[in-house]
Amino acid sequence: MTVQSDAAVEVRGLVKAFGTRRVLRGIDLRVRQGEFMTLFGPNGAGKSTLLKVLATLSRPTSGSAHVAGRDVRSEATEVRRLIGVVPHESLLYEDLTPRENLRFYARMYDVPRAGQRIQEVVEMVGLSGRMDDRVGTLSRGMQQRLSIARALLHDPPLLLLDEPHTGLDQQALTTLRDVLCDALKRGRTIVMSTHSLDEGVRLGTHAAIMVRGRIAYEERAETFDAQALAREYERCTGARA
Amino acid sequence: MSGFWGKATAIVVKDVLAELRRKDVAASMLVFALLLLVVFNFAFDITAENEDLLGAGVIWATFTFAGVLGFTRSFVLEKEKDCLSGLMLCPVDRASIYAGKMIASLAFMLLVEAIALPLFAVLFDLDVFQLGMLPVVLLATVGFAAVGTLFSAVAVNSRARDIMLPLLFLPVVVPVIIAAVKSTQHILAGDPWSELWSWLEIMAAFDAVFMVISSYMFEFVTEQ
Numbered sequence: 286m287t288v289q290s291d292a293a294v295e296v297r298g299l300v301k302a303f304g305t306r307r308v309l310r311g312i313d314l315r316v317r318q319g320e321f322m323t324l325f326g327p328n329g330a331g332k333s334t335l336l337k338v339l340a341t342l343s344r345p346t347s348g349s350a351h352v353a354g355r356d357v358r359s360e361a362t363e364v365r366r367l368i369g370v371v372p373h374e375s376l377l378y379e380d381l382t383p384r385e386n387l388r389f390y391a392r393m394y395d396v397p398r399a400g401q402r403i404q405e406v407v408e409m410v411g412l413s414g415r416m417d418d419r420v421g422t423l424s425r426g427m428q429q430r431l432s433i434a435r436a437l438l439h440d441p442p443l444l445l446l447d448e449p450h451t452g453l454d455q456q457a458l459t460t461l462r463d464v465l466c467d468a469l470k471r472g473r474t475i476v477m478s479t480h481s482l483d484e485g486v487r488l489g490t491h492a493a494i495m496v497r498g499r500i501a502y503e504e505r506a507e508t509f510d511a512q513a514l515a516r517e518y519e520r521c522t523g524a525r526a
Numbered sequence: 527m528s529g530f531w532g533k534a535t536a537i538v539v540k541d542v543l544a545e546l547r548r549k550d551v552a553a554s555m556l557v558f559a560l561l562l563l564v565v566f567n568f569a570f571d572i573t574a575e576n577e578d579l580l581g582a583g584v585i586w587a588t589f590t591f592a593g594v595l596g597f598t599r600s601f602v603l604e605k606e607k608d609c610l611s612g613l614m615l616c617p618v619d620r621a622s623i624y625a626g627k628m629i630a631s632l633a634f635m636l637l638v639e640a641i642a643l644p645l646f647a648v649l650f651d652l653d654v655f656q657l658g659m660l661p662v663v664l665l666a667t668v669g670f671a672a673v674g675t676l677f678s679a680v681a682v683n684s685r686a687r688d689i690m691l692p693l694l695f696l697p698v699v700v701p702v703i704i705a706a707v708k709s710t711q712h713i714l715a716g717d718p719w720s721e722l723w724s725w726l727e728i729m730a731a732f733d734a735v736f737m738v739i740s741s742y743m744f745e746f747v748t749e750q
Contacts, residue, residue, distance in 0.1 A: 376612030
């Protein structure tokens with residue numbers, strides 16, 4: 286059910302269980318439009334599951350999750366139009382070229398003037414020179430950049446990124462930062478999970494630490510004190526950030 | 527072209543393009559079908575008395591097992607790099623994703639059948655190039671693809687997908703296999719069209735029912 290809200294993401298009492306194992310144990314979260322929210326937490330905290338629920342890839346067991354006021358369960362198709370997702374895997378067909386992959390996704394998203402838009406996002410991620418090579422021949426960093434281009438193709442108002450820094454070289458990291466910075470300037474909302482405190486606080490305006498399926502700490506700030514956040518992380522998780 | 531069929535066509539084009547590069551699904555089905563035909567050729571002594579009975583069985587045993595092999599591979603492409611999630615993230619009716627995957631599988635199967643049938647005719651010295659074979663092959667293959675695509679999506683998330691798919695697929699397509707074998711027997715025996723109709727109707731009804739059920743079920747089987 287659609288709800289009137291100025292929040293880009295609104296999650297209430299969200300529970301996700303796989304059999305008897307509860308991965309999310311009552312998450313409450315609100316991300317305003319134009320915010321950059323970073324989710325920190327150790328492995329198994331439920332960050333990826335939360336992002337999957339928001340991306341409509343996983344159905345909540347109970348509670349509710351809305352993206353721009355739309356229910357991820359009952360209005361999944363509308364939610365999918367509003368989100369761009371960069372998960373662990375690239376979601377790209379290795380036997381096709383970057384151009385063929387992006388054309389395919391452009392058709393699936395009904396992107397107008399697809400050729401021009403593909404050129405724009407490819408230039409944004411700096412992959413213009415490898416557009417006709419097979420994806421399988423590209424490095425992990427290049428595939429990740431292409432995955433970001435795929436997520437940006439339909440210019441979604443909400444970006445969901447699941448540990449996007451993993452395996453990136455310095456050039457790809459810089460590209461990712463530039464893309465995220467540009468998206469923020471254009472009023473897009475970003476929710477990103479990461480293990481990297483430095484990357485998370487660089488652009489973040491909202492940080493949360495997840496532990497065992499719950500939000501253990503949440504803070505909003507213009508700029509974060511990375512050391513203070515590291516101390517909170519250690520307090521919440523018992524481990525160093 | 528957008529909308530339901532535009533999205534389905536995009537999936538078919540993508541699958542065909544990937545198959546042309548990879549030569550994986552159709553090639554493995556074809557090699558398997560040809561091997562089966564050669565083995566059956568040595569195993570059975572087909573004479574004028576038993577040609578309609580044995581010939582029909584050989585054709586559909588070959589196509590059924592080659593089909594299982596192809597369906598096993600159908601969603602493997604989508605599983606690599608988690609492309610299935612990429613498809614599921616698209617703001618697209620799940621039925622159009624099912625339709626696209628089904629049509630691609632159907633095209634690969636028909637291609638294999640178009641190559642294997644002439645070889646069958648040569649090896650077994652049987653006249654399969656009769657007009658009646660066209661609706662039989664089309665209806666039976668649509669039935670296989672309708673069920674096979676759904677169960678391929680179910681099996682791909684299972685660790686034992688190579689075993690799971692035939693276990694799910696074969697019992698369900700038994701009515702199609704029986705109808706295809708019976709109608710092929712009538713064709714090879716030179717019986718009139720009136721003998722074929724009831725079997726063609728069974729296959730057409732099966733196809734219609736399973737295309738509707740499978741496209742509806744597809745959303746549930748791909749959900750986490």
